[in-house]
Amino acid sequence: xxxxxxxxxxxxxxxxxxxxxxxxxxxxxxxxxxxxxxxxxxxxxxxxxxxxxxxxxxxxxxxxxxxxxxxxxxxxxxxxxxxxxxxxxxxxxxxxxxxxxxxxxxxxxxxxxxxxxxxxxxxxxxxxxxxxxxxxxxxxxxxxxxxxxxxxxxxxxxxxxxxxxxxxxxxxxxxxxxxxxxxxxxxxxxxxxxxxxxxxxxxxxxxxxxxxxxxxxxxxxxxxxxxxxxxxxxxxxxxxxxxxxxxxxxxxxxxxxxxxxxxxxxxxxxxxxxxxxxxxxxxxxxxxxxxxxxxxxxxxxxxxxxxxxxxxxxxxxxxxxxx
Numbered sequence: 001x002x003x004x005x006x007x008x009x010x011x012x013x014x015x016x017x018x019x020x021x022x023x024x025x026x027x028x029x030x031x032x033x034x035x036x037x038x039x040x041x042x043x044x045x046x047x048x049x050x051x052x053x054x055x056x057x058x059x060x061x062x063x064x065x066x067x068x069x070x071x072x073x074x075x076x077x078x079x080x081x082x083x084x085x086x087x088x089x090x091x092x093x094x095x096x097x098x099x100x101x102x103x104x105x106x107x108x109x110x111x112x113x114x115x116x117x118x119x120x121x122x123x124x125x126x127x128x129x130x131x132x133x134x135x136x137x138x139x140x141x142x143x144x145x146x147x148x149x150x151x152x153x154x155x156x157x158x159x160x161x162x163x164x165x166x167x168x169x170x171x172x173x174x175x176x177x178x179x180x181x182x183x184x185x186x187x188x189x190x191x192x193x194x195x196x197x198x199x200x201x202x203x204x205x206x207x208x209x210x211x212x213x214x215x216x217x218x219x220x221x222x223x224x225x226x227x228x229x230x231x232x233x234x235x236x237x238x239x240x241x242x243x244x245x246x247x248x249x250x251x252x253x254x255x256x257x258x259x260x261x262x263x264x265x266x267x268x269x270x271x272x273x274x275x276x277x278x279x280x281x282x283x284x285x286x287x288x289x290x291x292x293x294x295x296x297x298x299x300x301x302x303x304x305x306x307x308x309x310x311x312x313x314x315x316x317x318x319x320x321x322x323x
Contacts, residue, residue: 021226025058035159060187067137078128087312149259230280238308242273258298
């Protein structure tokens, strides 16, 4: 086997196993092996190593509320403190440190009724924050919950997504019960807990735990998938792009960005720049080509680019630093 990189991911097969867990974080090793056409014993051995490495975590992210992207300019030398304060918030989906100014970015998820208090009271009071600007997300084009780095074929992805509970249905979501909240908290800590473990944590029968988790997933109230630093997938260059466009070009550019395997997150936001994009690429050279030579780039009036220096939280999960 090739020499290990970053202490966890060795080769393409490791990365494909991680990609499979991004489709369905609770997929059995047998189902992963079948979809990828690999020996089950090999997938079990490698998959277990990946999950125990500390660099990969399967977690559950509850899908509720409205997103607001927060861009922060911190006081001198306090960027880590400001980003850490954002990352520790339970409503924080991601928090990254950036080059330039603003020097950190976060996404917070909650009811729009709380936006005024967030903007006027909470953000200015965070330690290390000199200025914080909130950009409500008007519409998600693609999110990290759905991102795939292009390592699986359509057929492989479809085979992993055939579990009924992993495919959201159009049924209206139910109000979470106390049992649901306990199950969600347990799955956020470890999305691959067995139903027996979940039942004991929530104080219900195994059949009830299985039924409630299935309902939460099927109604789209929770997504369970691997949370991964893109470096482990061969995409070490991460950037935040803020793009300003002429109104007539929004749909065309948005569609092109949403289709790119490099784009992990793209949203329409309120503010001077209509599109906010988080991208992960193989190198800075690829990033240069992406913002200067891609067909969509010619439609942009301005593109402001910042590199991600470190990630404190991804997909609602605190990250282990290894860069």
